[in-house]
Amino acid sequence: MTDDAGSPTEAEFLRRLENTRTNLAGVAYVDIPYSERKISLGHYRGLVRERGWRVTGVERGDEGMFRLVLERSGSTSAPHILGPTFIEGPSLDELRGNESALLEAERVRRETGVDVLSDSVLDGVRREHVRLRRRYVRLGRLAALPALLAFVTLMFSLVALGDGNPEAVRTLLIVSAVSAVVFVLSLWPTIRAARARRAAVADYKAGYERVVAAALGDNTTRSR
Structure with a gap:
């Protein structure tokens, strides 16, 4: 898939982004313009990030078009994240209502065996993500204990040195x-846990991004 970088579509999106304003909750919305070519959600995220915003979700806006939900980088407003923490974007119900998304989801299923639009598949990936995240956090906290002990005892040794002991x-x-x-030895299982967490969701996330990109590319012809 090739992003339509530097195109009139991108220029129109940047114009809309330039003119957007946050509401009282600190949230802004930018409609994604129609494009003949597929533009990935990651490309839009990059454009937004470069201009001091962050994408916190994707919604279906007016006339069936998708729009990005934005917040200023560094803001403390409540997050507007749709779905589990490892993906951001339209709900599965919204994607099922988009013909291009359905076609791309079928291609993903044939190529990878991952049924992106299945609620049970998503629930399974979410559960595994949560389980591995808890393991990663637990190992990270355990690894921090010897690091803290090393620092504290080093400080006490300096005090003892000053006391002539x-x-x-x-x-x-x-x-x-x-x-x-x-501490150094405990980093390895922590790193492995982080890699396992990313690997557990990688196939689903990649497939989901493809389906969302197809929906955004369609975005739809009704907007013409």
């Missing part, structure tokens, strides 16, 4: 060094 300095430095080694 070489025996305490030696003991504290040994504890600090051992804690640092434990």
Whole structure:
């Protein structure tokens, strides 16, 4: 898929983005213009990010067109995220109502075996994502303990050095060094957990992005 970069479609989108304003909740909306070629959601995210915004969701707007839900980068307003945390975009019900999305979803199913528009498949991926995320967070917290101990004992060793207590300095430095080694060793399972979490959702996320891109490319001919 080739993004229609530098095209009149992109120029029109940037014009709309330039003129958009946030509402009282700190949220802004930008309609995605119709394009003959498919433009990925990732490309739109990049354009938005470069101009100080972030995409927090995608909705079906007026006349069946999709629109991006935006917030200013660094804002503290409530997130407007549709779906599970690993994807942002239209709901499956909205995508099922788009002919281009249905056709692309069928192609994804044939090519990868992933049924993107299946609620049960999405629920399964979501559950696995949550399970692996909890494991990753737990391992990360455990890895932080020896790091904290290494830092604290190092600080105490400096205090003991100032007090002229070489025996305490030696003991504290040994504890600090051992804690640092434990911390380094504990990073590997944490990194593996992070990779496993990304891998668990990679196929579904890639397929979902393709289906959304097809829907955005269609966006629809009714807007002409």
